[in-house]
Amino acid sequence: MDRRSVLKLLATTPMAVLAGSWFARPAFAKGEKTVEDLQKNWKTLLADGADVASDTEPVKLSNEEWKKRLPPQAYDVLRKEGTERAGSSPLDREKRPGVFACAGCGLPLFTSAMKFDSGTGWPSFFTIIPGAIGTSRDFKLIFPRTEYHCARCEGHQGHLFDDGPEPTGLRYCNNGVALRFIPKTG
Ligand SMILES: [Zn+2]
Numbered sequence: 001m002d003r004r005s006v007l008k009l010l011a012t013t014p015m016a017v018l019a020g021s022w023f024a025r026p027a028f029a030k031g032e033k034t035v036e037d038l039q040k041n042w043k044t045l046l047a048d049g050a051d052v053a054s055d056t057e058p059v060k061l062s063n064e065e066w067k068k069r070l071p072p073q074a075y076d077v078l079r080k081e082g083t084e085r086a087g088s089s090p091l092d093r094e095k096r097p098g099v100f101a102c103a104g105c106g107l108p109l110f111t112s113a114m115k116f117d118s119g120t121g122w123p124s125f126f127t128i129i130p131g132a133i134g135t136s137r138d139f140k141l142i143f144p145r146t147e148y149h150c151a152r153c154e155g156h157q158g159h160l161f162d163d164g165p166e167p168t169g170l171r172y173c174n175n176g177v178a179l180r181f182i183p184k185t186g
Contacts, residue, residue, distance in 0.1 A: 035127050035168055038113050042129050045111040046099045050182045053106040056131060059153040070104065077175045078104045078155035081138075081147070086121030089176020094123070098183040100174075104155035107132055109179070110172070116165055123179065125172040126164045133172075135160060148172065 046052070061069070066079045076082035091100070100110040100123070109132045110125045118124035131151060138147045146160040157178045164171030 091176035
């Protein structure tokens, strides 16, 4: 390949492909399951008799009540929109089959089949259990970000980015301390 064709190749290769290839790889093999299947069949990953909320009936507690109910770190994230230190949550490395529920109210938010290794140090997911998440915009880092929270107790979970893997291209960057993992047993 001469110099001219190298330049031509570089000019025609989108930079996003070069820069984003480690994020953009598919989270599961093509044709294996669709995102809709993962969403529809999420209960197949729920352990029998798991203690989770079965509906999105709102949970409204005062700050004082939340403070009593939650460990300090979980309170800071869920009720004060804090962010845990990257790499601090064992759930970032959790790979067993199961369900990730809100640590505040027990509403199932994600399954292990929706998780991927983003390399960021925070548990990351490319889709959600339908109806489990609400979003809002925040400007805490000057530029606008999409904040997301549990649809039942409105506890802050993390931020949503559009640099996730195929097929959704979404990255739900979650605080591990805001989640409770329920492994599927048997
Ligand atoms: Zn909740």
